[in-house]
Amino acid sequence: MLSSSLFLLFLLSATAASTSTDFDFATLTLSSLRLLGDAHLANGTVRLTRDLPVPNSGAGRALYSNPVRFLRQSSSGPSVASFSTFFSFSVTNLNPSSIGGGLAFLLSPDSDSVGSPGGFLGLSSSNGGSGSFVAVEFDTLMDVEFNDINGNHVGVDVGGVVSSRAADLGGIDVDLKTGNLINSWIDYDGGAGTLRVSVSYSNLKPEQPVLSMDLDLSKYVGDYMFVGFSGSTQGSTETHSIEWWSFSSSFGSSDLPPPPTATLMNPTADSVSSSPPALAPSTAATPLKNEKSSPSSSCSNQLCRGGPGAVAGVVTAGAFFLAIFAGAAIWVYWKKVRGVKKSELLAMDVIRMPREFSYRELKSATKCFNVNKIIGHGAFGTVYKGILPSSGDIVAVKRCSHNSQGKEEFLSELSIIGTLRHRNLLRLQGWCHEKGEILLVYDWMPNGSLDKALFESRMPLPWSHRHKILIGVASALAYLHQECENQVIHRDIKTSNIMLDEGFNARLGDFGLARQIEHGKSPDATVAAGTMGYLAPEYILTGRANEKTDVFSYGAVVLEVASGRRPIEKDSAGTGRLRPNSNLVEWVWSLHRDGRLLTAADARLGGEFNEEEMVQMLLIGLACSQPDPMTRPTMRAVIQMLVGEAPVPIVPKTKPSMSFSTSQLILNLQDSVSDYNGMTTISTSISSDLSDNEHITVDDIV
Structure with a gap:
């Protein structure tokens, strides 16, 4: 019975594997990607075009190396796979005045060639050949030859680079050429024949797509297609990076043998890739008419005449051997999947x-x-x-x-x-x-840490970079708090732990103080640890860190980025003493109370910022720094505020007070202070010797 169950489980898992295709950057290996033309790997991302300081014209493709099934033929007609893909990308240009190109998500029968650069986006050839491809383009070059609506649009290309449908991304305040990280969702319903494209700076999918159209893909795709990306430049220094990619299709890539590569090498405009070769018929399954019975077949006939007991014995033995075969097959498959060569791992940045x-x-x-x-x-x-x-x-x-x-x-x-x-x-x-x-x-992060960019750089960090960085940090925290299998509390959110890559995208690091807890479970009490100015008051008092203590720290970072002031400022004379209004959070609260909130804006910016965005940012910082943790927003809500998808909550003019009874406090009143890199790290707790009826207000410790 157990062996039969194992065999049944194997069959079910094999069937499941054949009915869908799912992968993402976390599961891809070097052999799973095919990089063509100028495409290459750099710092954990896929670059579609070359990183050159001088203008260049070129194109590149990055494809999933296995063909994916998109079409099935049946007596009732062809059926098309439904699929969904999500990817994060950025377009940067060392010389913004140079002409761009763009990139595209691509379905192609061809896995071995790259099209022309410039407005062709590496999708098709400038000599007139187009091939049978389907693409969703993100175009940064307005080319009248291809009827482009502007140099900042998304379009659907079917068999050619003249878009069947296009949408202006300026309508949703997305600019492809700013270097910001942009997220896109592409969903195709094979049953309804509808394609929807969504684009946002946020990691939350917009409720409404930027482009939606009816599209019968059965007219344009073959049984098998390759999926991936294509990008190009035209006499420019524009680079195109794919930071993350996930793909899911309702049809499997392994339900039939993949088509031979030769049929995909040179597709024509009038045809797509041929169907995969049919399985060769088994000669054993259909015996010849004049074939004589062999001793083995005679033996089988005798067993069949032997009654139910003999049949049961054969079935049991068969199930046993099938179970052994299934176990061996699973073991071989596991070894094949897991046994990635060490040399491949050394070369693979996507892993x-x-x-x-x-x-x-x-x-x-x-x-x-x-x-x-x-x-x-x-x-x-x-x-x-x-x-x-x-x-x-x-x-x-x-x-x-x-x-x-x-x-x-x-x-x-x-x-x-x-x-x-x-x-x-x-x-x-x-x-x-x-x-x-x-x-x-x-x-390696070429632009160092956020605190150095704010306080040590000769040039002030531009407002657009600051805004993008804060969105990135909020996105990382929303992932840690709400999207991981176990909730992760960072406990040390500060500007020195936020690193900046070559595009000034934020990368949150230093998880030395982080803790994992099950979702919905109360955190255990510990000695509070972190950096003064970023620590939530209730965390200092109780030693219990949760997502709202991280939100407070993020609020302090927001105020620091907006104001250009450290959360705790010492006397510039070098005495080590705190200067008046040294606590940044308290100072901004006082300005808000007096109706002078905009005074907190960083003077080094010289007024070069959007005043509405600055006020919004300062209010978000105060909302996250509320003394009562229950009134602080979630990080997911913060993202919606930052990208304009939700209003900033009303922040009271006067900072609310919050008190704790000493029965809530768990440790003794001792501060252990040590200084690291000019910032003070503190472990603090409150004495349980106090009367249970006494209360300590948050203002007493801030």
């Missing part, structure tokens, strides 16, 4: 799982941990810039402190961030634990 580095490799990368390679100091270690000798990739290597706390931080960070997947989280590439050393290896 989002940390690996183990050797101490020798990291020592060489940092020139024996040379002091000239130091790029930062944290509470539990020093960070070095390194160049991996095996690949030449630039990385950041964190050398953890030689103490128990540093080891705990290492284990916490490795266990938590190693399982997280989000475009606004700093990717942990790997780790090393040799020779008594604990080392963590991260992606």
Whole structure:
């Protein structure tokens, strides 16, 4: 019975695998991607065009290497697969005045060639050949030859680069050329024959698509098609990056053998890829008419005449051997999937799982941990810039402190961030634990940390960058709080833990203090840890960290980014004393009370910001910094406010007060203070010696 059940389970799983196709960047391997033309991998993203400081004309494609079934033929007619895809992309240009190109999501029968650059977007050839493709283009170049509506639109291309339907992205306040991270959802209903395209800066899918149309794909796709992206430039320095991609189709890619590559090499305009070859008929299944019975068949006939007992024995034995076969098949499949070569892992930036580095490799990368390679100091270690000798990739290597706390931080960070997947989280590439050393290896962030961009850069960080960064951090926190299998509380949100990539996109890092808890479960009490100015008052009092304590810290970051002031400011004379109005949150509350909120805007911006956005940002910071944690918004709500999909809640003119009874407080009144990188980290608790009837207000500790 057990063997039969195992075999049935195997059959069911095999059937399920054949009825749908699902993948994303977290599951792709190097062999699962086909990069053509100028397409390449860089810092965990897929680049469709070349990274050149001089103008260039070129095109590239990145395709899922396995063909996906889109069409099935039957007596009642063809049926088309339904599919959904989500991807995050950015378009940047070192010289904004140069002509662009654009990129497109692509369904193509061809997996081996790239079309022409410029307005052709690498989709089709300039010599007139178009091929049988379907694409959703994101065009940054207005070309009258192709009837483009402008240089900032989305369009649906069927068999050619003249769009069948187009929509202006300016209507939803999305600009493809700002370098901001843009999210897109493309959904096709095969039964209804409708295509919907949604675009947003937010990670929340808009209620209304920017483009919707009726489209019968059965006229344009073959049984099997390749899916992926195409991009191009035309005498420009524009680059096109795919930061994240997931795809799901109702038809499987493995329900029949894939078509031979030769049939996909040179498709014509009048045809699509041929059907995959039919299975060869089994000669054993249809015996020849004049075939004589063999001894084995005679034996089978005798068994059949042997009665129910013999039949049961045959069935039982058959089920047993089938179960063994199924187990062997599962084992072979598991080995095939899991047995990725180590050399492939070394070359694959899209794989989002940390690996183990050797101490020798990291020592060489940092020139024996040379002091000239130091790029930062944290509470539990020093960070070095390194160049991996095996690949030449630039990385950041964190050398953890030689103490128990540093080891705990290492284990916490490795266990938590190693399982997280989000475009606004700093990717942990790997780790090393040799020779008594604990080392963590991260992606290199060329623009450093947010605090350095705010306070140490010679040029002020532009308002557009600040706005984009805060959206990115909010997106990362919404993922940690609400979208992970277990809720993750970061506990150390601050500008020095927010890194900036080459496009000034935020990457939240340093998970040394982070905690995982089950959704809906109350957090355990601990000694409060973090950095003064970012710590929620109730967290200092109770030691219980939850998502609302992270929201408070995020609010402090928002006010810091908007005002250009640190959350706790010391006397500039170097005495170490706090200056008047040293607490940023309190200072902004006082300005709001006096009706002078806009006074908080960073003077270094020189007035070059949108006043409405600035006021909105400051109000969001105050809403997140409410003393009562229950009145603070969720991070998902914050995202909606930042992108204009929801109004900012009414913030009272006077800061509300909040009090706790001492029966709620759990520890003794002792502060352990240590200074890291100019900021004060505190572990605070309140004495249980106080009377249970006494109350302490939040203002007493802020």
